[in-house]
Amino acid sequence: MGLLLKSLVPFVGLILALWFYSKDDLKPEMLKEKRVIVTGASTGIGEQMAYHLAWMGAHILVTARTEAKLQKVVTQCLELGAASAHYVNGSMEDPTLADDVVKRAKQLWGGLDMLILNHISPTYLKYFDGDVEHIRKLLEVNFLSYVAMTLSALPMLKESGGSILVVSSTAGKFAIPFVAPYSATKFALDGFFSSLRQELIIEKVNVSITLCVLGHIDTETAKKTVGHVFWLPPAPKEECALEIIKGGALRKRELYYQYFAVRTSLLIRDWAPEYLDSRTRNHFIVENVKRS
Numbered sequence: 490m491g492l493l494l495k496s497l498v499p500f501v502g503l504i505l506a507l508w509f510y511s512k513d514d515l516k517p518e519m520l521k522e523k524r525v526i527v528t529g530a531s532t533g534i535g536e537q538m539a540y541h542l543a544w545m546g547a548h549i550l551v552t553a554r555t556e557a558k559l560q561k562v563v564t565q566c567l568e569l570g571a572a573s574a575h576y577v578n579g580s581m582e583d584p585t586l587a588d589d590v591v592k593r594a595k596q597l598w599g600g601l602d603m604l605i606l607n608h609i610s611p612t613y614l615k616y617f618d619g620d621v622e623h624i625r626k627l628l629e630v631n632f633l634s635y636v637a638m639t640l641s642a643l644p645m646l647k648e649s650g651g652s653i654l655v656v657s658s659t660a661g662k663f664a665i666p667f668v669a670p671y672s673a674t675k676f677a678l679d680g681f682f683s684s685l686r687q688e689l690i691i692e693k694v695n696v697s698i699t700l701c702v703l704g705h706i707d708t709e710t711a712k713k714t715v716g717h718v719f720w721l722p723p724a725p726k727e728e729c730a731l732e733i734i735k736g737g738a739l740r741k742r743e744l745y746y747q748y749f750a751v752r753t754s755l756l757i758r759d760w761a762p763e764y765l766d767s768r769t770r771n772h773f774i775v776e777n778v779k780r781s
């Protein structure tokens with residue numbers, strides 16, 4: 490026992506030292522003059538990411554459906570110090586939009602350094618009611634359009650040694666009730682982009698893919714959708730947005746926000762899945778959840 494402890498202590502010390510010294514930090518200069526597309530940037534976390542990129546001096550192209558909101562985001566980005574700011578409005582239900590957005594970036598800047606995939610189609614939080622059309626729509630907007638944007642952007646990203654940031658959720662890593670269609674699209678993102686990352690590494694392509702696994706965040710949409718059914722407090726969208734950019738700029742494989750809560754849940758998921766299921770169910774006020 491004594492021998493085991495004696496050999497374990499230096500080993501644990503070494504691991505801790507390695508972890509401490511390997512902790513990189515984001516320097517705003519890393520994003521200066523970088524050419525970045527942010528999808529779903531008219532509100533919420535996407536809008537906040539655009540503002541962070543702006544004060545760091547990036548070139549920004551934002552997209553979403555609502556033109557009036559995008560115009561305001563662009564104006565604000567320019568005031569904050571963006572190298573340039575533009576928008577393309579349209580719905581990712583339209584299969585041609587992904588390519589149009591990427592083409593606009595090429596036309597504006599001649600290249601691309603970072604692709605931030607963040608948009609989602611409005612979703613509900615309720616018992617699954619058999620609405621297969623809703624699943625189809627969410628797969629189109631939350632998943633297939635991410636794939637389409639990636640395909641269009643890859644040649645430019647290969648040229649620049651750029652990065653792809655995929656905004657996902659704890660609902661794309663473990664079982665959360667009342668979001669079945671949405672959860673399916675987020676699990677699909679993990680499968681697709683984790684496999685693609687492997688291929689890029691095998692082919693020695695210098696494009697990083699960061700999967701961002703987020704917990705509950707205080708966006709207006711989240712407040713409206715889950716305020717009355719989920720009793721754990723949400724984390725701030727501004728900080729969340731900065732962590733996502735940091736994770737992408739540092740070319741992390743995965744990013745967790747809120748770090749401790751998400752990491753703990755993932756550890757429990759692999760060792761005691763039934764316990765995680767029941768702990769997650771207990772975070773919901775089920776009597777407030779709609780049935781249809």
Ligand SMILES: NC(=O)C1=CN([C@@H]2O[C@H](COP(=O)(O)OP(=O)(O)OC[C@H]3O[C@@H](n4cnc5c(N)ncnc54)[C@H](OP(=O)(O)O)[C@@H]3O)[C@@H](O)[C@H]2O)C=CC1
Binds near residue numbers: 558611
């Ligand atoms: N908030 C949370 O608690 C959590 C969020 N996440 C993830 O974070 C990301 C951002 O979420 P959040 O900021 O809360 O979401 P919001 O609802 O605030 O923003 C969604 C964005 O997507 C755009 N959008 C909606 N439909 C379409 C469409 N058909 N085509 C193109 N754009 C569209 C919206 O703009 P417009 O309506 O103008 O088109 C908006 O800009 C998402 O990927 C989400 O899954 C993950 C875990 C938790």
Ligand SMILES: C[C@H](CCC(=O)O)[C@H]1CC[C@H]2[C@@H]3C(=O)C[C@@H]4C[C@H](O)CC[C@]4(C)[C@H]3CC[C@]12C
Binds near residue numbers: 659
């Ligand atoms: C509250 C959940 C987090 C539970 C945990 O233990 O980590 C959230 C995980 C998934 C979230 C939903 C989601 O990502 C889809 C929608 C996104 C919208 O912008 C806000 C509403 C959502 C239904 C959102 C609500 C919180 C979660 C269920």
